[in-house]
Amino acid sequence: MTFYTPEFSAFFESYYTGWVRHYSPRLAAFLRESAPNIRSVLDLCCGTGITAEVLCDEGWTVTGVDRSPGMLGVARRKLGGLLDSGHLRLSEQDARDFSVPQPVDAVVCLDGALNHLDAPGDLERCFTRVGEALEDGGQFLFDVFETSHFRHWDNLTLLDEAQAVIVKRGVWDADSGTGMLRVSGVLEQDGRPQRVDQTLRSRYYGPDDIAAALKSAGLVLAEHDIETSYVKCESGSCSRTPTPCRTIYRAVKSTSR
Structure with missing residues (x-):
């Protein structure tokens, strides 16, 4: 999990x-x-x-x-x-x-x-x-x-704002109903940049x-x-x-x- x-x-x-x-x-x-x-x-x-x-x-x-x-x-x-x-x-x-x-x-x-x-x-x-x-x-x-929630996992999406620059890319396998999404980039917290690096898996x-x-x-x-x-x-x-x-x-x- x-x-x-x-x-x-x-x-x-x-x-x-x-x-x-x-x-x-x-x-x-x-x-x-x-x-x-x-x-x-x-x-x-x-x-x-x-x-x-x-x-x-x-x-x-x-x-x-x-x-x-x-x-x-x-x-x-x-x-x-x-x-x-x-x-x-x-x-x-x-x-x-x-x-x-x-x-x-x-x-x-x-x-x-x-x-x-x-x-x-x-x-x-x-x-x-x-x-x-x-x-x-x-x-x-x-x-x-x-399943409609997960369809964008097959694409690359970019969030580019003053507080965060985040890229999401992954894959959603409709046949098995499973997928993986990688979320990475930089988030500014309390005036300091923090690296975000997260892999999500869902079913x-x-x-x-x-x-x-x-x-x-x-x-x-x-x-x-x-x-x-x-x-x-x-x-x-x-x-x-x-x-x-x-x-x-x-x-x-x-x-x-």
């Missing part, structure tokens, strides 16, 4: 968080309305802490889990006050093998993080851990990228993959009335096509298991 370097994490925070900033308040509103008694939330693959901060603002206790020290470093620098207050806990753990001290009322996982899982077996392992972390009746909300997971992994974990697909798909994404080719960028799923932990 891909993890982000500190330099790429800083670049990601500055350039690739528009969608999650837009969506996190809507997600929090849905959780508040659908589960009025919610107290605790796990933000899986929490990244730089954008969603975690929104959830904490609702008064909930939030545990953020991420495999990347770089992403957690950005989150800790931004959210020190929430960490000191006890409303937020951050933990460096793998999405395929994590644990929480106590079961939570909801788990969220946003911005295509699950596409970094290498194989369907890894997706099942992750969802099994999610099921173990949830209270009975708790809900799991997450998104996965559609497409379709509805059948998602359904099988949820079933294996004792999680049941459920409807939701927030939008199910989005077109615009700063980091994908979906920004240049009407084809949806990602799909939003909701699942509930069965109380009969």
Whole structure:
């Protein structure tokens, strides 16, 4: 599973968080309305802490889990006050093998993080851990990228701005639904140039993959009335096509298991 370097994490925070900033308040509103008694939330693959901060603002206790020290470093620098207050806990753990001290009322996982899982077996392992972390009746909300997001990986793209000069080039194999993207260049941070050098690997997971992994974990697909798909994404080719960028799923932990 891909993890982000500190330099790429800083670049990601500055350039690739528009969608999650837009969506996190809507997600929090849905959780508040659908589960009025919610107290605790796990933000899986929490990244730089954008969603975690929104959830904490609702008064909930939030545990953020991420495999990347770089992403957690950005989150800790931004959210020190929430960490000191006890409303937020951050933990460096793998999405395929994590644990929480106590079961939570909801788990969220946003911005295509699950596409970094290498194989369907890894997706099942992750969802099994999610099921173990949830209270009975708790809900799991997450998104996965559609193939339209990855089409630009077959091209070379250049970002040339005052703060950053970044080149992206790679390959997306539509037959296997897998690809690799190299992101490299220079990012200015605190007046100093920092070299960015990151290799990303992702896999497409379709509805059948998602359904099988949820079933294996004792999680049941459920409807939701927030939008199910989005077109615009700063980091994908979906920004240049009407084809949806990602799909939003909701699942509930069965109380009969």
